[in-house]
Amino acid sequence: MGDILLSNRQVELLKLIVEDYIKTARPVSSKSLCEILNCSSATIRNEMSELENLGLLEKTHTSSGRIPSEKGYRYYVDNIMQPKELTGDDMLKLQTIFKNNSLMISDTIIKSMEIISDLTHYTSIVLGTTASENKVTKVEVVPLDDYRFIGIVITDKGHVEHRNIVLEEAVSLEEIKQMVELINKLIVGTPINEVSSKLEFEIKPIIPQYIHQHEVLYNAFYNAFTDFANNPNISLHKPSNILMEPEFDNIDKIRQIVSKFDDKDIISNITSDDDDDGNIKIYIGSENDFDDDMTVIKTKYKANGEEGTIALIGPKRMEYDRVITLLNYIKENIDKEKF
Amino acid sequence: MGDILLSNRQVELLKLIVEDYIKTARPVSSKSLCEILNCSSATIRNEMSELENLGLLEKTHTSSGRIPSEKGYRYYVDNIMQPKELTGDDMLKLQTIFKNNSLMISDTIIKSMEIISDLTHYTSIVLGTTASENKVTKVEVVPLDDYRFIGIVITDKGHVEHRNIVLEEAVSLEEIKQMVELINKLIVGTPINEVSSKLEFEIKPIIPQYIHQHEVLYNAFYNAFTDFANNPNISLHKPSNILMEPEFDNIDKIRQIVSKFDDKDIISNITSDDDDDGNIKIYIGSENDFDDDMTVIKTKYKANGEEGTIALIGPKRMEYDRVITLLNYIKENIDKEKF
DNA sequence: TTTAGCACTCCATTTTCCTAAGTGCTGTTT
């Protein structure tokens, strides 16, 4: 994309059009730029038509002003845009989140993305999972009564999962203790996503040696512990914000978008990424799989025991400079997080 | 409302109109009912006009067919509607959820409401909290390193909460153990929503006697354990479903509704209830605080250790009979739940 | 290379017209 060569004035013009359109959502006319560029509307029209030939601008109809094409946004993002400075106000709001130590890391990320969503009026998504390098540190079983127990698994990164354990028939507390001891002995150190296979292939064969009512106990534990780390956690903030943008003035379009936000598969799919170096990626319009009229900005994160993707979805006509700066700020802070 | 006296034919007519309108979303004409009621359209028009005088029917414009008024729906729900039988298919889908023992009760409720939402195309809401009668059974603290710990609180009903505990300065493991012991001794049996005040007024004054670095430890634990049972858990399923209904054909109306679904305060507010006997309540149109064009059906539940409200939001033109039956089925099953 | 001028295009809004689907009412029949 850097291979398109533009004159200084063309760059200036493209910049003005993109930024004006981002602000107003209306096609930009040649006349409106005369004063700023210090030349006549006819001259500007010639340049505009040049930029249109290069595929950077579009018209909504034959005699309309110009709007940026996808390629135009892309050029703007890649070559023209300057990251904006964070205002003290924005920074302050985010800082209070990152300072709260007793929040779990996942909550910190979710809250900070919610703030960004509120600041920008776009929709934020956080898609987190327990990182597979989480290793079990301890398995704890707390009895509630003769048949019901709470099983708790804690990992070295501080992740906690708990499940109900229900026995089909009563088992002596002694045996349960033995079972827990056995599990602890063999499972501590196992990555959390391998717990169930470890249960099945290493523990199941040997428990009969140690435990009398092995079948009941094994089944109960297996049921409880079998689905760890498979459930990605989706957090979505303010899908409605986007609908307020003037370009979404069509009922079916709105319905379509709201439906997409309701569909967890589609949202999860935003994650599935080809190149996952830790950088912030911008997918404009048809570059993303979510919706051709939208831009998706996303990046992966990995912080103590949690990993996932944070994303912001807005109209193609997005305040790219501001968003990039905000996301960068969050990313830096996530990396800093100790807990 | 039972004080409106209608002839048999009027009841029959109202029933037909309500049910036809629920199905088609179009004003019902006199002519369309001739065959069923075995009389001429003029006769039906006379009866319709009578029902309109009673406030049970409305017109969308002077020469339109009739639609039910709010009062009409109310009369239908109170006096005419018969609960529908559950189809085997619907029941089957719900049963698989209630049979899964290792799901936490809250997940069971959420999942079953999601199924109802999918079956009816309305929006389901589950608003759950930890019931205040949950009493602490055990406090567990697992160290991750010298400064970071996981604090876990388990209640007699099987509810689990966990928090990060971060120490400002290193404290000997011995002291931490003592602290945990102390907390366990004094806090076991306390209702979960009183934990923080118990910490402040009963434990804070006496820890200096037992523990050297009491300030650091107290602060860390207090921060971690202070906000139990205050965060209601909201689960919303498919707000977009409602927007597909033909009566929502206005962009601003759609935006307004989607915004409401995005606003957690508004959603939470659906809960706040005056009369909370355990029955299913129907709030038609202006009877609810959510939106005049919608109906909210809700009921409180209380099951082992969790309590809250389940609700279904749909257009006023809702399949009341079916919804009632489905919700009843869920309610019965929640009450049965042992875990 | 820039610009003034003009013809042209298309959108958007308003106006008019039309039809189909209803109703209310009146006078007649049962």
Add this chain to the structure above:
DNA sequence: AAACAGCACTTAGGAAAATGGAGTGCTAAA
């Protein structure tokens, strides 16, 4: 008194026509 046929009347909603305005492209001159 209840039911009905017939007719005048109302409105939504869609299609077609009229109008104004904001832009553009292009040509010819500076």
